[in-house]
Amino acid sequence: MTEPNAGSDAAGIQTTGVVFKGEDGKPQIKINGQKRYITLSGDVGTLIGLAIRLEDPENLLGKGAQPGITCVLVPREEQGDAIKIMRHRPMDIPFQNGQIFIKDAVVSADNIIGGPDMAGEGWRMLMESLGIGRSISLPANSASAGKRTSYAIGAYMGIRQQFGFPLANMKGLHQQMAEAGALTYMIDAARTAMAQRVDNGERPAIGSAVLKVQATEAMATIVENGMRLQGGNGVIQGPRNFMGMTPQGEYVGRTVEGDNNMTKSVVIFGQGSKKGHQFLTDEVNAATAGDLPAFKKLFKAHTQDVLDNMFMSRKQSKKGFGGVAPEFADERTERYFQQINRMSAAFNFSANLTLALLSKDIQIEQATSERLGEIYGNMEMLYYTLRHFHKVHGGDEAFLPLVEWVAQTKLYEAEEAMQDLIDNYPTKHKAVKTLLRQAIFPKGRKYKKPSDELNAKVAEAISRPGKVRDWLRDGMMVPNDPTNVTRHLELAFEFITEKEEPLMADIRGRFDRKEFKAMAEHGQDKFIDALEAAGKASADEIAILRQAQKYRDEVVEVDYFEAKDLRKGIVANKLELR
Numbered sequence: 394m395t396e397p398n399a400g401s402d403a404a405g406i407q408t409t410g411v412v413f414k415g416e417d418g419k420p421q422i423k424i425n426g427q428k429r430y431i432t433l434s435g436d437v438g439t440l441i442g443l444a445i446r447l448e449d450p451e452n453l454l455g456k457g458a459q460p461g462i463t464c465v466l467v468p469r470e471e472q473g474d475a476i477k478i479m480r481h482r483p484m485d486i487p488f489q490n491g492q493i494f495i496k497d498a499v500v501s502a503d504n505i506i507g508g509p510d511m512a513g514e515g516w517r518m519l520m521e522s523l524g525i526g527r528s529i530s531l532p533a534n535s536a537s538a539g540k541r542t543s544y545a546i547g548a549y550m551g552i553r554q555q556f557g558f559p560l561a562n563m564k565g566l567h568q569q570m571a572e573a574g575a576l577t578y579m580i581d582a583a584r585t586a587m588a589q590r591v592d593n594g595e596r597p598a599i600g601s602a603v604l605k606v607q608a609t610e611a612m613a614t615i616v617e618n619g620m621r622l623q624g625g626n627g628v629i630q631g632p633r634n635f636m637g638m639t640p641q642g643e644y645v646g647r648t649v650e651g652d653n654n655m656t657k658s659v660v661i662f663g664q665g666s667k668k669g670h671q672f673l674t675d676e677v678n679a680a681t682a683g684d685l686p687a688f689k690k691l692f693k694a695h696t697q698d699v700l701d702n703m704f705m706s707r708k709q710s711k712k713g714f715g716g717v718a719p720e721f722a723d724e725r726t727e728r729y730f731q732q733i734n735r736m737s738a739a740f741n742f743s744a745n746l747t748l749a750l751l752s753k754d755i756q757i758e759q760a761t762s763e764r765l766g767e768i769y770g771n772m773e774m775l776y777y778t779l780r781h782f783h784k785v786h787g788g789d790e791a792f793l794p795l796v797e798w799v800a801q802t803k804l805y806e807a808e809e810a811m812q813d814l815i816d817n818y819p820t821k822h823k824a825v826k827t828l829l830r831q832a833i834f835p836k837g838r839k840y841k842k843p844s845d846e847l848n849a850k851v852a853e854a855i856s857r858p859g860k861v862r863d864w865l866r867d868g869m870m871v872p873n874d875p876t877n878v879t880r881h882l883e884l885a886f887e888f889i890t891e892k893e894e895p896l897m898a899d900i901r902g903r904f905d906r907k908e909f910k911a912m913a914e915h916g917q918d919k920f921i922d923a924l925e926a927a928g929k930a931s932a933d934e935i936a937i938l939r940q941a942q943k944y945r946d947e948v949v950e951v952d953y954f955e956a957k958d959l960r961k962g963i964v965a966n967k968l969e970l971r
Contacts, residue, residue, distance in 0.1 A: 394444045394519055395430045406462055408495065410445035412453050412502060420453040420502035420509065422465065427494050430649065434478050434491035441467040441476065441493065442506070444515050454502060460513035464506040472498045483645050520598050527601035527650050528591050532584030534646060535612035537869075538639055539577030542619040544865040545635040545879055546573060547855035548886035550622060552948050557913070560622075561856035564845065569618040571843065571851035574861065575798035576611040582781030583608065583774055599665040603770040606653050606661070609646040616643045631952025633968055635878045658759035661766030666748055666755070671698065673748070695745075702741040707832045709735035713839030721783045725793060729779055729800040732840070733772050736807050739833045740768045743814060746829070750820055758819045767810035775803040791860035794850035801847070804840040812838065858890050876968045885944035893941035896934055903929055917942050 399405035408426025415421040424445055428434075434441075447463040449456060469476060475498040480491045502509045506518060550561040550570060560566060587604050590597055619636050620627045627636045647653045651660065666673065672695035679688040709715030709731075716734035718727040744765050748755065755762055782788060782796045815829045854861040871879050901909055912927075913920045921938045924930045930938070952964050 394428070396426065396428055406444055406446050408443065408445045410447045410463065410465065412447065412449040412451070414451070414453060415501075422447070422500050422502055422504070424465070424467070424495050424498045424500070427492065429492045430481065431491055431493055432649070433489050434480075434493055439469055441469055443467055443493075443495070444519055447512055447515075449512070454509050454512045456512045462515035462519070463512050464515040464518045465500060465504050466506060467495075467498060467500055467504065475499070520596075525591055525596070525601070527605035528587045528597060529584075531605050531646055531650055532580060532587060532608040534642075535608040536577065536581045536584050538612050538642065538646075539573070539580050539615045540865050540869055541879065542615050542636065542639065543573045543577045543855050544862065544869065545882055546570070546619045546622050547862060547865070548882045549626075549635070549948065550852075551856040552882070552885055552889055552945055554917075554945070559856075561852060564849065566622060567845065567848040567852040569622055570855060571798055571848040573615045573618045573622075574851050574855040574865075575795045575802070576615050577865070578781075578792065578795040579774055579778045579799045579803075580608045580611055582785070583777040585781060585785065586777045599661060599669055600773070602651065602656050602660050602665075603766070603773050605650055606656050607770050607774050609643070609653060612646060613643040616640050626949065626951050629951040629953075631954075631964055632876075633878055633950060633952045635882060657766055658763040659756065661770060662744070662762045663756050663759075665766070665769070666744065670748075671695075699742060699745045702738045702745075703832050706735070706738040706742050707835055709738055710833055710839070711836050719780075722779070723783075723788060725788070726779050726782065726796070726800075729775070729804075732800075732804050733776060736768065736772055736804065736811075739811060740765070740772070742832060743768075743811065743829055746825070750825065760817065761814065761819055764810045764814040764817075768807045768814075771803040771807040771810070775800055778803075789860065791854070792864075794847060794854055795861070798843045798847055798851050801841065801843045805842050808838050808840045858887075878968065881944075881968060882948060885948050888944055889941050892937050896937055900924070900930060900934075917945075 394406070396405075396407060398407060408424065408428065410422040410424045412420050412422055422445075424443065426445070428443065442464060443466075444462060444464050447460040448458065449460055450458055452458060454460065467476065469478075475496055477494040477496075478491055479494070483490050502512075505511055507514065511518075547561075547570070550566065551559050553560050555563070561570070583604050587597065587601060590600070616636070616639050620640055623634075623636055627634060630637075668674070672691050676688060676691045676695065679685075679691060705715070712735075714728055714731035714735050715738075716731055718730035722730050747761060747765065751758055751761070778796055778799045782792055786792050811833060815826055815833070818826050818829065820826075855865065866883075871877065871883060873880065875881055875884055904912070912923045917938075921935060921942065924938070925935050947968065950966065950968075953966055954963065955965050958965070
């Protein structure tokens with residue numbers, strides 16, 4: 394689909410296909426144009442799916458002279474030099490992507506997807522295909538990046554020590570750890586729910602756009618935090634770097650299938666209000682058909698809905714919550730569902746008022762559109778998270794800190810977007826701002842970011858053995874090779890938490906506090922030597938402590954190369970237990 398001048402604006406496709414009568418008397422299509430950023434284009438593949446702007450001067454297909462956007466399949470090998478495919482290097486990650494040049498490629502009209510009868514139906518096909526791609530591939534990629542990053546960084550923070558204790562115990566790092574773990578839970582919850590919707594036959598064009606943006610932006614935060622927490626180890630490229638090239642991939646996810654900037658500012662609310670509004674589409678259809686009674690009935694119901702939500706928003710905003718929660722909620726999550734109700738009423742009122750005032754100019758006032766989309770998107774992601782907690786994890790207490798972190802963050806961000814909407818409302822009528830503020834913030838804002846205490850709980854969940862780390866590990870392909878960096882982290886973490894930590898707790902009990910501190914202050918290696926010399930530990934215990942230290946030394950080591958081997962990628966200090 395994507396071309397030099399048609400990306401998020403899919404309607405701007407310029408690659409043409411002209412219908413003509415072939416030698417056998419049957420309709421053929423001559424295609425000219427170019428495509429870029431095309432996934433899976435490269436050295437393999439037998440069919441190319443192209444979106445073209447179909448022209449039929451002789452009306453051979455019976456759809457008029459300009460059928461419009463159409464999707465066709467082009468057998469690659471049959472085209473010879475008419476098709477030329479080049480490779481891109483998307484941030485140097487192993488992602489098959491390239492550019493396609495088409496000059497006078499000819500295919501039968503039967504190659505139109507769905508046959509000639511589907512000429513001109515390409516726009517609908519593209520939107521449905523985009524909906525599926527945004528629903529499945531990018532959220533899955535974001536979830537996998539989040540799981541691997543959170544799993545690895547949780548182990549790393551539990552293993553590496555500074556100032557005599559694990560990095561996982563440093564309060565200044567808890568927020569970044571919490572963001573990684575909780576946002577991964579949110580992405581996984583949302584991508585699971587959306588996959589179920591697609592499996593049920595839905596084609597959620599707008600819902601998938603929300604998920605694509607939210608998932609890839611959250612992934613970027615997770616990966617950024619992983620890099621920062623890994624520290625110097627994260628910027629030294631090589632097989633020991635467990636973040637590896639993941640940071641480069643985050644930009645690909647945010648750009649493909651509709652750049653996030655355009656999706657946020659144009660698609661989610663701007664197009665979503667046309668496709669998903671409770672009344673608007675039916676009102677337009679009734680007006681177009683000249684059905685005045687139907688239009689009046691719809692408009693009356695629409696107006697009443699706006700007024701109902703205005704009063705509901707004001708009432709619920711005073712407390713910060715309201716309404717009822719789903720039957721599957723419990724006392725731990727009921728209030729969060731009620732807070733979604735409050736923000737939903739506020740969104741309904743502000744969105745309808747904005748559509749009425751701005752009308753078609755909503756596509757111009759893109760900052761306004763983006764803020765409304767942010768409110769909606771945050772509430773959708775929160776609902777998926779809460780539902781996943783109950784329906785998939787059965788309300789397991791182990792996951793509650795992650796769920797609470799997501800809930801508090803999404804509510805805060807939604808309220809922040811609402812505040813920005815009112816502060817920057819694009820109208821000269823001050824009364825509109827006053828009306829919105831009185832209806833939505835009659836007693837000011839209600840929601841806060843997660844506390845330090847909650848950050849610490851989530852950080853502990855990803856850096857200590859338990860159900861959360863088991864969930865992060867589930868579905869992840871980790872080679873059994875102990876020289877694989879993720880596998881090595883896993884082995885080191887398991888050994889240290891299962892053997893070294895209980896042993897050290899026991900050893901501390903063998904000394905008074907001052908004596909133990911004096912022995913330990915010169916580093917672990919000297920401590921083990923002193924412990925052995927004092928006869929305060931058995932040979933087996935000393936062996937466990939030395940093995941744990943070997944693991945720890947390898948985890949904090951970084952790759953280095955001899956200058957002559959750098960281009961070849963031959964590492965001078967291969968990962969192994971020394």
